[in-house]
Amino acid sequence: MKKPARPEIPRKTIYRLSVYLRCLQRLKENHIQTVSSEALARAAGVKPPQLRKDLTYFGQFGTRGLGYDVEQLAKMIGNLLGTSRLQPVVLVGVGNMGSALLSYRGFEQEGFELIAAFDADVDRHRDRDRPPPVYSMDRLPEVVEKYRVRMAIVAVPASAAQEVINRLVDAGITGILNFAPIVAHVPESVMVNNVNLAIELENLSYFIQQ
Amino acid sequence: MKKPARPEIPRKTIYRLSVYLRCLQRLKENHIQTVSSEALARAAGVKPPQLRKDLTYFGQFGTRGLGYDVEQLAKMIGNLLGTSRLQPVVLVGVGNMGSALLSYRGFEQEGFELIAAFDADVDRHRDRDRPPPVYSMDRLPEVVEKYRVRMAIVAVPASAAQEVINRLVDAGITGILNFAPIVAHVPESVMVNNVNLAIELENLSYFIQQ
Numbered sequence: 001m002k003k004p005a006r007p008e009i010p011r012k013t014i015y016r017l018s019v020y021l022r023c024l025q026r027l028k029e030n031h032i033q034t035v036s037s038e039a040l041a042r043a044a045g046v047k048p049p050q051l052r053k054d055l056t057y058f059g060q061f062g063t064r065g066l067g068y069d070v071e072q073l074a075k076m077i078g079n080l081l082g083t084s085r086l087q088p089v090v091l092v093g094v095g096n097m098g099s100a101l102l103s104y105r106g107f108e109q110e111g112f113e114l115i116a117a118f119d120a121d122v123d124r125h126r127d128r129d130r131p132p133p134v135y136s137m138d139r140l141p142e143v144v145e146k147y148r149v150r151m152a153i154v155a156v157p158a159s160a161a162q163e164v165i166n167r168l169v170d171a172g173i174t175g176i177l178n179f180a181p182i183v184a185h186v187p188e189s190v191m192v193n194n195v196n197l198a199i200e201l202e203n204l205s206y207f208i209q210q
Numbered sequence: 211m212k213k214p215a216r217p218e219i220p221r222k223t224i225y226r227l228s229v230y231l232r233c234l235q236r237l238k239e240n241h242i243q244t245v246s247s248e249a250l251a252r253a254a255g256v257k258p259p260q261l262r263k264d265l266t267y268f269g270q271f272g273t274r275g276l277g278y279d280v281e282q283l284a285k286m287i288g289n290l291l292g293t294s295r296l297q298p299v300v301l302v303g304v305g306n307m308g309s310a311l312l313s314y315r316g317f318e319q320e321g322f323e324l325i326a327a328f329d330a331d332v333d334r335h336r337d338r339d340r341p342p343p344v345y346s347m348d349r350l351p352e353v354v355e356k357y358r359v360r361m362a363i364v365a366v367p368a369s370a371a372q373e374v375i376n377r378l379v380d381a382g383i384t385g386i387l388n389f390a391p392i393v394a395h396v397p398e399s400v401m402v403n404n405v406n407l408a409i410e411l412e413n414l415s416y417f418i419q420q
Contacts, residue, residue, distance in 0.1 A: 009416075011413070014413050014416050014417075015409060015413055017416075018406075018408075018409040018412045018413065019391070019393075019409070021412075022368070022391050026368070044393065045392075045393025080416065081412050081415055081416045082415040082416060082418070082419045083412055083415055087411075087415055089411070096314050096316045097314060097316060099313060099314075100310035100311060100313050100314040101310065103309060103310050103313060104306055104307060104310040104407075106306045106307060106407075106408065107407075107408070107411070109408075110408035110411065110412070111412070111415075112408070112411050112415075150418045151411065151414055151415065151418060158232070158236070174417075174418045175414035175415065175417060175418040176414070177407070177410055177411060177414060181229070181232050182255075183229075183254065183255025191414055191417040191418065193410045193413060193414055195405060195407065195410060196228075197314075197316075197317075197387070197405065198228075198316065198317070198319075198320035198322070199225060199228040199229070200387055200403045200405060201297075201299070201317070201320065201322050201361065201387060202228045202231075202291050202293055202320070202321070203221070203224050203225055203228065203403060204361055204385035204386070204387060204401055204403055205291055205292040205293055205297055205321075205322075205361065205385065206219075206224050206227075206290065206291045206292060207224075207384075207385060207401040208292070208360045208361060208384045208385040208401065209292045
């Protein structure tokens with residue numbers, strides 16, 4: 001896969017842009033139209049120079065003495081992150097964690113639509129009448145193609161995860177949120193973000209003993 | 211609060227120890243008694259020198275040519291991480307994400323026991339007959355003290371999160387897994403790990419556009 005043509009934005013900046021976007025959305029809800037870099041930085045928990053540096057990737061558009069236009073900045077960040085329109089996402093694995101994610105209603109508020117789930121054992125998903133539908137893995141390529149899905153959430157056991165990830169990559173998925181406690185092997189063109197709640201808790205557990 | 215007396219282990223090492231522990235547990239399940247640093251490193255997705263360096267915090271105990279004793283190493287890491295015995299954890303917030311976490315059955319397998327949940331509106335938790343119990347926030351100090359809880363999961367909306375975190379800290383909680391999209395302000399003696407699924411998805415969403 002080719003290198004991206006647009007300027008390479010550091011990964012940590014991308015994370016911070018998500019945080020800025022949330023702060024801007026809260027300002028919008030409170031009918032606030034402009035915000036200074038100091039105030040936005042404080043809300044996001046970063047230093048003002050950091051914020052200003054992060055926003056230079058969009059060129060100059062804050063007005064000196066007036067600050068940023070809340071609506072305009074939110075729109076630009078949303079466009080950059082690709083969340084201005086609803087992104088379709090599939091989930092693989094409806095065991096413990098997968099079921100929890102199925103019952104999580106927060107994705108749509110954030111611009112993601114869980115359009116379908118997949119499991120090796122379709123029958124174990126009891127609540128089949130509630131969306132999204134749960135299919136067998138055979139139907140993965142068809143669904144991914146039909147809805148032009150690029151993102152998937154993996155919530156299968158460690159032993160099945162690499163095989164599932166291979167199938168996702170074959171089907172055309174390029175972004176994976178992985179809950180399985182494995183180090184996934186993927187082509188360079190595929191991005192994997194790992195979330196492991198047990199490891200986060202274990203990490204805390206170490207530090208609270210200090 | 212005083213600085214820790216034991217050697218300062220880098221935070222990334224602590225995360226990797228959790229990964230090694232999972233690999234060792236899988237080896238144990240397969241009745242494998244010893245493992246070379248190369249094989250364990252490969253399973254954990256790190257380079258062998260990294261693994262060996264991480265394990266030097268335990269002193270020398272691998273046997274040259276024989277590798278590590280799986281059971282012994284797992285036990286040492288488990289002791290260090292404080293997960294050899296079940297750690298009590300409380301959850302605050304049983305909205306979207308909190309309910310999902312309540313229905314997640316994976317914590318106990320990893321050494322954590324969700325002993326109680328708290329919410330501003332106790333009545334909205336419909337499934338009150340299934341453990342853990344859901345209490346009003348007033349009962350937080352009592353429960354934390356009774357069960358000697360040190361760790362909490364925060365899954366309340368952003369607008370309520372700092373206030374909830376203040377109350378947790380006042381009650382004696384020193385480790386917080388925070389799902390709320392805020393930058394929490396806590397005393398230095400309190401550790402906060404943030405998990406934000408929406409931000410992880412948004413981050414992927416940016417990269418898949420490349």
